[in-house]
Amino acid sequence: MRVLSIGQCRPDHAGISFYLKSSFAADVDAAATESEALQYLQAGTYRLILVNRVLDADGSDGLALIERLCRSEYSDTPVMLVSNYPDWQQRAVAVGAADGFGKAELNSAATREKIAAVLGDKGDS
Numbered sequence: 001m002r003v004l005s006i007g008q009c010r011p012d013h014a015g016i017s018f019y020l021k022s023s024f025a026a027d028v029d030a031a032a033t034e035s036e037a038l039q040y041l042q043a044g045t046y047r048l049i050l051v052n053r054v055l056d057a058d059g060s061d062g063l064a065l066i067e068r069l070c071r072s073e074y075s076d077t078p079v080m081l082v083s084n085y086p087d088w089q090q091r092a093v094a095v096g097a098a099d100g101f102g103k104a105e106l107n108s109a110a111t112r113e114k115i116a117a118v119l120g121d122k123g124d125s
Contacts, residue, residue, distance in 0.1 A: 007055030032057035070096030
């Protein structure tokens with residue numbers, strides 16, 4: 001199964017990728033910008049899309065990207081905001097995202113439950 005991670009800095013992408021690979025057997029593709037993300041989405045199928053609150057490469061608004069994704073032909077793919085700020089998580093859910101998580105809580109039981117609700121247990125495909 002594949003996950004698309006959009007807008008993370010390299011260290012955060014590495015941490016998220018390691019977590020998803022080891023916990024869910026997921027392969028993670030990294031897109032730095034919205035246009036790169038759209039190229040990935042056009043080329044393949046993803047079980048989950050993760051969007052940083054502020055895209056590291058260009059500083060663009062991750063919440064606006066989430067809203068566009070949730071209204072696009074990719075709306076069947078769950079999207080989660082990666083942000084430590086609860087108010088931003090609420091905003092993301094309000095525009096159609098699944099409840100996301102912050103990098104600080106990546107290894108928490110609550111985050112595992114949120115991701116497992118989308119990806120299933122390790123080895124499910």
